Amino acid sequence: MRVREAFARQFYPGDCGRSILDFLTGFTVPAEPAQAVAGVVPHAGWMYSGAVAAKVFEAIRRKANPKTFIIMGAVHRWATINGIYSRGGWETPFGVLEVDEALASLILQETPQWTVEEPKAHYQEHSIEVELPFVKYLFPDAKFVPIAVNPDARAVPLGARVGEIAKALERSVIVIGSTDLTHYGDNYSFAPAGYGAEAHKFVKENDARIVRLAEQMKAAEILDEAQAHQNACGAGAFAATVEAARVMDAKRGWLVEYTTSHDVAPEGEFLMAVGYAGMLF
Numbered sequence: 608m609r610v611r612e613a614f615a616r617q618f619y620p621g622d623c624g625r626s627i628l629d630f631l632t633g634f635t636v637p638a639e640p641a642q643a644v645a646g647v648v649p650h651a652g653w654m655y656s657g658a659v660a661a662k663v664f665e666a667i668r669r670k671a672n673p674k675t676f677i678i679m680g681a682v683h684r685w686a687t688i689n690g691i692y693s694r695g696g697w698e699t700p701f702g703v704l705e706v707d708e709a710l711a712s713l714i715l716q717e718t719p720q721w722t723v724e725e726p727k728a729h730y731q732e733h734s735i736e737v738e739l740p741f742v743k744y745l746f747p748d749a750k751f752v753p754i755a756v757n758p759d760a761r762a763v764p765l766g767a768r769v770g771e772i773a774k775a776l777e778r779s780v781i782v783i784g785s786t787d788l789t790h791y792g793d794n795y796s797f798a799p800a801g802y803g804a805e806a807h808k809f810v811k812e813n814d815a816r817i818v819r820l821a822e823q824m825k826a827a828e829i830l831d832e833a834q835a836h837q838n839a840c841g842a843g844a845f846a847a848t849v850e851a852a853r854v855m856d857a858k859r860g861w862l863v864e865y866t867t868s869h870d871v872a873p874e875g876e877f878l879m880a881v882g883y884a885g886m887l888f
Contacts, residue, residue, distance in 0.1 A: 609695030613699070614733065619657070637666060643888065647884065647885065648663045650738065664742065675750050676780075678738060678754070679782065679847050680785045690723055691725070693715060761843075774854060787839070802876060807880070821860045824858070863885040865884045
């Protein structure tokens with residue numbers, strides 16, 4: 608089996624099992640939606656965003672019995688390729704998570720205008736990898752299909768077709784979108800509200816707009832919103848997931864948890880932060 612070696616080990620701790628249990632301590636799974644077909648999770652270092660992601664995956668575990676996760680990832684490097692890693696598996700702290708090769712092949716056959724088979728699209732990319740320990744730990748028998756999704760006009764029709772494919776299968780498939788939200792501060796060359804309390808408020812309001820679009824299932828508008836206001840680094844994955852969820856009969860999105868890196872680890876006056884949202888559909 609071809610196995611992709613872990614690249615982003617610094618994003619998650621050595622004892623991932625203990626961390627996941629700590630993240631979920633005291634967590635009450637929300638009542639809505641009654642059944643889950645999709646989710647959105649952040650992909651930063653676990654110390655900042657791991658608790659948000661863990662709660663989404665735990666809610667899915669309680670509401671569904673997925674055999675496969677289709678994980679749409681942000682594209683930080685290969686900016687023109689919607690690449691599918693279609694064979695083998697990926698290394699995780701809990702063992703190899705296998706690719707659902709039959710489903711990956713089917714998606715490639717059904718989406719030739721939007722995707723290609725390209726493992727290199729996932730080279731030195733962390734946006735999907737950081738989610739896999741949650742999948743392997745909470746769903747030890749599940750498989751997955753990793754898809755790098757660019758924030759362009761291909762994202763929404765790709766999401767729709769993926770949703771149709773998943774809906775037609777005789778087994779449970781969950782679609783996951785991996786994205787962080789606003790990257791604010793001098794490090795990101797984006798500080799339109801300056802610093803301090805007003806800037807912190809700006810980040811939360813900036814993120815609230817794009818989350819609201821997802822709650823309303825407005826996939827295409829997510830791309831425009833992110834382009835205009837820099838409030839999603841994985842806008843393609845976000846939009847594709849929302850559209851897939853709509854096709855899979857989700858009526859709206861539900862926010863499980865929202866936070867920022869500053870809220871998790873405040874350091875004096877607000878100077879910078881990244882926003883994180885966990886959602887269910």
